[in-house]
Amino acid sequence: MKTTLTGLAAGLALTLATGASARDLAFAVFVPAASPTVQHVYQPWVDWFNEQAAADDVQITLYAGGTLGRNPLAQAQMVADGVADIGLTVPSYTPGVYPDFDVFELPGFARNTAEGSQAALELYQEGALRGYEDYYVVAMYTSGAYMLHSREPIASVADIEGQRFRVAGQIQTQVIEALGGVPHSMGAGEMAEAIDRGLIDGAMTDASVARTFRVADVAHNHYESSLGVLVFSILMNRGVYDSLPPRVHELLAQSGQFIVDRQVESYAPAIEANIAAWAESPDATLVVPSAEDEAEIARRVQPVIDRVAASASEGLIEAYTAKLEDIRAR
Template identity: 70%
Template structure:
């Protein structure tokens, strides 16, 4: 009889736990990149799993909707959160020119060298209250891509070789940078890059090494000019009313999430980029050019007007704070 009663109690506990999970508030996390992408598999889904496990007693969980299930337009993700279509979303500040001017500096050449520097700088500067533009949201995480490279059909051995080349860009800062370096910017989606290079409609693209491989740019543009031409910042944002309604423990988990996500971006995305570049260096079909100091100095001179433009539109002293943050990160 005792065994039977214990069995009944155990079954009741399981049913109660199942009901509690089923009744938990479900927060929709909108991600416009495909579910099969490494970023979803190695960063976003592990974060969601970690949060849900830690928030078991908070009656809240996050469900990831990848591949644009809740909305495919990358430029509309923040508005989806504001409108309540999603509770959280992956956003890219650079995709909405003029809305987040403090974030333009991350796309400037000659600053962040890699994923680690870009991710830690953007996250920590946000946490320190130095970056403005997302005040209407709760920012869960900030992190960056790797440094932009030029991937071209014909070799770019020095910045002078870029003159007249038609280069795919994504956004106003990349456009200004390519123009300052003598190239001809061409705006198109990431999915169109490889086909247009293959057809000879453009001469190359500006992206980090992972994007170049993911979107098959490196299959048709086998010359890679590794000139540290800026990084792209990503932000995961949450509806402020939704955030305010959460328990203190759930808020603490969200406060920890920025570092959780940045660490995995550095660990996974950074390693993938280094592997791609090493593979190209080892391949007889590819060339990787790392500019000499004189070429880097020439790039810096040419893009200075772009830096001045970005500084004029950003919060006062922001670029100096960015330089100081990068120096601090490199000394760790």
């Protein structure tokens, strides 16, 4: 296990000098090994990469469940420091550091993981997103559209007033406040118990996370408005990237789309299945906001959009809107 920059550099020097063993790149993932994303996205990518890079004596070893470091906020620094060669990060976990990525969390834009993931990847590849210049970005993708899951039914925006919702990050906090709710920040693993104990009234998250973290077991009412998506990025240490042969660079360039495609193939059906189950269940309610409600949500969150636009790169909101329109027309 690589735990220091010195150790990584020494291992690299030995490998390059002798050519006697494969270059083993450590991929740090803070989510559990049993999670669907590890099983259906990360491990298939590692397997594909290792098969393709075998001739170059380069391989990736995945360390899931926080083996190299459990703190989600520290993953990018771990990669910079050489604790890991590659790491899974979430830009919104460090508010203010990557302001361009806030646009993806805005309501009314991406409607699902396919739109969000493709838009994030392409905008970054086109140079429209600032951030991570000191790294090589292997991939970017997103969650599904965030929605509200609550103990009490939400028939319209008016019913959000005063309800306490779990949020993650400053943009979700601002969105819930704009809709009249009361935001409560907590980890994903705390959501279900907090709802069950009456400490909060619901959670703002996508349909897959709501099922995975048992939110849907205690919050049987689902308000299906598109309240933004969450961006994930997979980063590589820039020095490590520069030391790899050209053929491996080509594989890494292909990896972004590979990962997005696997995310869409595995995540989107899980979300659709959960929503369909809630629509059919006599014990759950699923509300799709009316056109009037969607217009009211847009009106209320416009100040949040304006603040994000002011902090982001000039013209990014317009570029994001145009990218989504282009993706939908394909």
